[in-house]
Every structure is written in structure tokens, then in C-alpha cells.
Amino acid sequence: MGHQAYYIHPDLKLSSFDDKFYKADVLFEHHLLVWFISGETKIVQGDKVHWFGAGDILLFPRNQLVTVINYPKDGLPHKSVVMHLTKSRLTGFYAKNKVDVKQMQPPKFHTFDQHPLLKSCLASLIPYFELKESLPDTIASIKIEEAITILRMIDPNIDHLLANFDEPGKLSLVDFMEQNYMFNMSMDKFGYLTGRSLTTFKRDFKKVFQTTPQKWLMDKRLELAHYQIREKKRKPSEVYLEAGFENLSHFGYAFRKRYGYAPTEIVG
Structure with missing residues (x-):
């Protein structure tokens, strides 16, 4: 059946994956508060890998690149409730709740395990999903403001x-690209995250790396995969997603073209 997403409100959805797994490199426009109901989730951020299971609650910051891989587990689909904390809604909230903001560099996602207050807040949305009717904005606003209030109570630094x-401000291309080359993002998004227009991003990239972004990204991803297979003794099927490739056959073709042999032929 694949992926299903049911919205009861533009900022509230129930997401379900029935396939063997679902992988995506994501960049969220808004903060997302996620409650995992069933299944398992693997999140890769930079050189760190995190696993989450049923009951865990996670806050994704906006404008952060992560790789998300969702797996069904124990005969159940991967299912989660997702709440969008949009800029417009947060602006309204903090207009009434003034705070002095300190810069967080870089913002990272927050985990809340299975906190009973957050769980209760998000679980209260399930009956609305079961009714399969749109949720009035007045009720959605109450639910989202409740979640924000609980987050602030749990973590004052939130x-x-x-x-x-x-x-995003203008960042060093070298630092940013070396940390994020494995993410499958459009050139527009890479430009946005480094504080550049697409034209400026391509121009600055060529000046710094003496090649095109597309060629540089392919070379870096293949080098990462080669290292993981040869030095870490991992299988091609275990590394191609993390290296930024969408499918195993395309990875194998690109690898052979670059190195002259298949990834399965590497001898450590």
C-alpha cells in the first residue's frame, strides 16, 4: 500500500508506511512534533545515527538536513502523528509570550522519550483521525498551543x-558541503541553506571546488560508500542509502563506472 497521509487539518496528520522501508532526505519548512505510534525510525544527522520506536516523541527543527528511514515492525506499519509548528503560529504564540532568544548553533532535534503529558496531548488527536472529518481551526489551535506549552514546561530552553x-545566513560552502553531501537535496535547497540564490550557489561552488556541484556530490558519495564497504566491512545494501543514493542498482552502476569494478568485488 506504500505511504498514506491523512490530514484532519493542514498542521495535523496521521502518517503510515506499509512498505519494507521508506527512506527520504528531508528538510522541513516548519518545526515538526512527531509521536511514533508503531514501527521503527532511523535518523541520520551528520555522522550520528539515532533509532526511535513506538511511543517515542521527537521534535524536528526546521531547516535541518536529516535522512529518515521508516520501517514497519512486529507486523505493524510504521505509523506516526505529526504536528506542524508553523512560523505564523509560533509568531502569534510568542507575541503573547515574550522571551529573549539566544542563538543555537546549529539547532538539533529534541527527544522526549515517552513523556506522559506530550503523549496524552498527541494521543487525544487519534479520535479525530478515526472520525475522518476535518478539524476546525479553533480546536487545532488549542491542541497545538497545548503542545507548545507542554514543550516549554519540559524544556525551558526550547x-x-x-x-x-x-x-539561514551565508555559510562557508566548504564546511557545509563536507558535512551534508550525503543528503539528496536539490541545488535550490543547498543554496538556500547556505544563504545563497541558486545562481550564486553554483558560482561560489565552482570557485571553491573547481567543479560542478553534481560531479562533486557524486564523487564524495562514492568515496564514502567505498570507505564503508572496504574499511568498515559493510555490505553495499547497507551503505547505499546512507551515502545518498536512491536505489541499489543506480549505486552499483555509478560505483562500477567510477572504480571499474562492482562494490561486491571489493576485497578488504
């Missing part, structure tokens, strides 16, 4: 994330 409405 204001520095939620009340920071700055857009």
Missing part, C-alpha cells in the same frame, strides 16, 4: 529554538 525566526 524557546530559543521555537521563537527563533531567523532565516
